[in-house]
Amino acid sequence: MLRYILKKSQLSIFLVSTTVILLCAYSSSWATNFEIDLNGFRLQQFLSVVEPVLGPSLETIEGEQIIANVYPIDDDAFMVVGHSPMFPNNISMLQLTGKTDKAFPFKGLKLGDGMSKAVNLLGEPDRVQQDTARGVTNFVFEDRNYTLEFDGQDRLHSIQIFTTAELMTEVDDPSNHWNLFKDALVEKNIPELLDMMKPDVEIYKWGEVLAISKPFKKFVADPDKKFISALIGSNFSVFKQIETDEPEMSMRIAENVGVGFVYKFPNGKILDEIVFFPFNGQYRVYEIQFRE
Known part of the structure; x- marks a missing residue:
């Protein structure tokens, strides 16, 4: 019990030190040093994918900018999944803390690795913050959306990745997303198509809502058959619609989502529209609406 109380204290302070960053926008051009995956989960996935994998939350910690739930990995490690009150259904922060061999590596690093x-792998941090009260050292990178924490023996103790405004709004080239999407459909390139989905994409088909229903890494390894069929199936799919019709494009502004593009099929027999919004440097599919 004492071990968990100590961890909870560390968690609270680590969260406070980073929540201010969550809503900040960087002034530079699109940052290629952003990371969106931690331990199989992806930022902006639906929160509903977490508990079926990690089990019930041990505790909920509420802050002004973020609400965080703590989930056990094993006796010596836990995962923290946070969401913003503005976006209560989406993962806005992921944190892995402790020591375990059960977690996926992060950029070649595992918990317990040396400073x-x-x-060597990430380069020197922009700032090194010493927390003498807790006996830990934080690495802060100004142009990245993650921080690292090291224990008193200079061993990696915690990794946190978080959502920024730039992650949700900036794109490299706003003009090429439709052609890239079409090419992947024609080639039936499933990994490429899944990477072109926003993590919270929804496909509305005949009264059913299809979404990424498990941690992103697991979904890519074993995607839902209905989801894939809706994209590239031999009948009544996005692929079949674009074989015969070119859509009409217009811009769309959505509250708390930003500026995107909608591709409508006014004469289509299969699709009504496909909507793209920015995420991690490019426009990605946010919604697909089939005709009823």
């Missing part, structure tokens, strides 16, 4: 290995 020198982190520097």
Whole structure:
């Protein structure tokens, strides 16, 4: 019990030190150093994918900018999944803390790795923050959306990735998303198509809502058959619609989502529209609406 109380104290402080960053927008051009995956989960996935994998939350910690739930990985490690009150259904922060062999590596690093290995793989941080009260050291990178925490023995103790305004709004090239999407459909390139989906994409088909229903890494390895069929199936799919019709494009502004593009099929027998919004440097599919 004492071990968990200590961890909870560490967690609270680590969250406070980073929540201010969550809503900040960087002034630079699109940052290629952003990371969106941690331990199989992806930022902006639906929160509903978490508990079927990690089990019930041990505790909920509520802050002004973020609400965080703590989930056990094993006796010596836990995962924190946070969401913004503005976006209560989406993961806006992921944190892995402790020591475990059950977690996926992060950029070649595992919990327990030495500080020198982190520097070799990631480069020197922009700031090193010492927390003498807790006996930990934080690495802060100004142009990245993650932070690292090291224990008193300079071993990697915690990794956190978080959503920024830039992650949700900036794109490299706003003009090429439709052609890239079409090419992947024609080639039936499933990994490429799944990477073109926003993590919270929804496909509305005949009264059913299809979504990424498990951690992103697991979904890519074993995607839902109905989801894939809606994209590239031999009948009544996005692929079949674009074989015969070119859509009409217009811009769309959605509250708390931003500026996107909608592709409508006014004469289509299969699709009504496909909507794209920015995420992680490019426009990605946010909604697909089939005709009823």
